[in-house]
Amino acid sequence: MRTLALASVCAFACLAGEPRTIALTGTERLKFDHREITANAGESLHVVLKSVGTMPKAAVAHNFVLVQEGTDLDRFTAAAFNARETDYIPPEFSDAVIAHTGLAGAGETADVTFAAPDKPGRYVYLCSFPGHYALGMRGVLVVK
Numbered sequence: 001m002r003t004l005a006l007a008s009v010c011a012f013a014c015l016a017g018e019p020r021t022i023a024l025t026g027t028e029r030l031k032f033d034h035r036e037i038t039a040n041a042g043e044s045l046h047v048v049l050k051s052v053g054t055m056p057k058a059a060v061a062h063n064f065v066l067v068q069e070g071t072d073l074d075r076f077t078a079a080a081f082n083a084r085e086t087d088y089i090p091p092e093f094s095d096a097v098i099a100h101t102g103l104a105g106a107g108e109t110a111d112v113t114f115a116a117p118d119k120p121g122r123y124v125y126l127c128s129f130p131g132h133y134a135l136g137m138r139g140v141l142v143v144k
Contacts, residue, residue, distance in 0.1 A: 019046040020039075021045075021047075022045055022046065023048050024048070025051075026062030026127060028054070030131075030135040031136055031137055036141075036142060037125075037140075038143075039141060039142070040116065040143070041116060042116060042117075044115055045113070045114060045115070045116055046112075047111060047114075049064045049109060049110050050108075051104035051108055051109070054106055057103065057108075060129070061105045061129050062104055062129060063089075063100060063104065063128055064099075065100040065125060065127070065128045066097070066098040066114070066141060067096050067124055067126070068096045069122065071093070071096040071124070077133045079093060080093075087100075088130065098123065103129065117143050121142075122140050122142055123141040124139070125141055
């Protein structure tokens, strides 16, 4: 497990109000390369997700979905299974989603910029493509 702990490494760009970029990779092994990211409360983050592999996008695509603490992840991912039209982001859980990217197929990237939650805690991020969460494609954003 690799940890991405860059909150204290914020350089000039952070002081100028620029978001800190977090580079994530999603693989056909259905894992993110970073299982933990740390951030300061309210910090501006830019997550760039790169999908690597060779399988067609319809078979294996990845996204980054950050959800509120306390979200029922089993219900969320079950609903996501039927949310193909919305890139597997279930509309009935829109209040639970803090931020998300679109889907990225092999060789593609998807990104999102957002403010880390103001409340310190542990916020799950996951890939909501069917079956990926259940097979371990998830991590946690630790907000300090």
